[in-house]
Amino acid sequence: MAPASDVPTIWLGIRAGCHSASLQSGKRIASVPDHRQPRIFLLVSRKRELKPEDELDAGIAMLTRLFKEPSVLSDMQKFGVWVDDSGSEDSKTKDEDPEHCRLGDEDLDEDSIKGEGSRAQSDIGGEEDFDEDLDEEGCGDEGDGDRPKKRGPKKRKMTVARIERSKVRRQKANARERTRMHDLNSALDNLRKVVPCYSKTQKLSKIETLRLAKNYIWALSEILRNGKRPDVVSYVQTLCKGLSQPTTNLVAGCLQLNSRNFLTEQCHEGVRFHAPTPSFSIHSYPYQCSRLSSTHCQPGSNPHSVRNHSFCSAYETYNEGTSPDYNSAEYESRNSPPVCVNGNFGVRQQEPLSPDEERGYHYSMHYTNLPSARSSAAHALAFGPPGSRGAMHSQNPPAFPDAYMHHDRDPAYDELNAFYHK
DNA sequence: TAGGCCATCTGGTCCT
């Protein structure tokens, strides 16, 4: 059987016997007559001359099919792959030993494919170049005793099947990476739900979530360490350290804090966090508010003029001059506080939770507007009775209607609660 | 339009 004369070919530079050794069908791609003897030629298109560069993918795909599905041999024949059961002497002697001439994934060389393709039709019958390729593939090491072996690590060439496997491996790795990132994002979502501020519509960014969580842990640890209630201003300021202005505003909205009280209080009294260690004093807020100047904090300034700006200048007015940068590595790498307690001093939840959210809060408790002994106790716990200094006010509309504070039902909170009721 | 945030892809490294 001979290929149709109008069939152009792509020369793949692969010894036929090598392929036949792996063909489970038992058929042998070999015995291409005369000068084509040692090679197979794969045909992709019958009607036009192939440009190997253009059609290489098609050829690779077909060869891949061939390796995996011997049944496509008939298709290969149809498209010009020479299939012959008789085989040549060369093939008989070298190719019937699968161990000697392993075929398969490793043996089809992309480089040789391209190289052979580029010189297709031009060096038909040339043996030397082809044998070199075979040697590198470990498939034609017969009769090379005279040739010096190449030194250095044997470079494994990219074969067709190896390319395919690499693609598959890459796709699997991508899928794993996606899954991993989704898991990470899920964990971040869970973290968003347990930090003091949560909004469905204005989700904290990843970095802000982490910063707020760190501040939150720190603030609670300080509370435990000192055994004192912080004033609300200090508490909020601690929470907002290093946060961006939008996040600070969001926290303000969550806390339902009267910005007038907040601002005037800090302007008049300064801001202190009741911590025994100087390292926890309030420092300058790294994010400057361009819209709110410090004059807004002057006594007698119109409080309503700053309401919409929430806390953006909260820290601006308390600059100790030698403030650390809370975004700096020093601050970020500060040692963890000695105690980590999950709980907060939230007082309000605007909307009932959906079932999904409830599942997300499986161990959390959310304070609502409904009077409850516990929420009242929690409110008093954190900031004292209504009307006292530092108490939170709720007469202001929240900046983020769906944002709310929440409270974990973590046992640690009960400990904290008990501690405060000693 | 610039900048922030994010998802995804990708290659490198380390470990099993």
Place this chain on the structure above:
DNA sequence: AGGACCAGATGGCCTA
């Protein structure tokens, strides 16, 4: 070899 992890690159989306 393959999986986990990481960081850089890239492009999309959104907002000021």
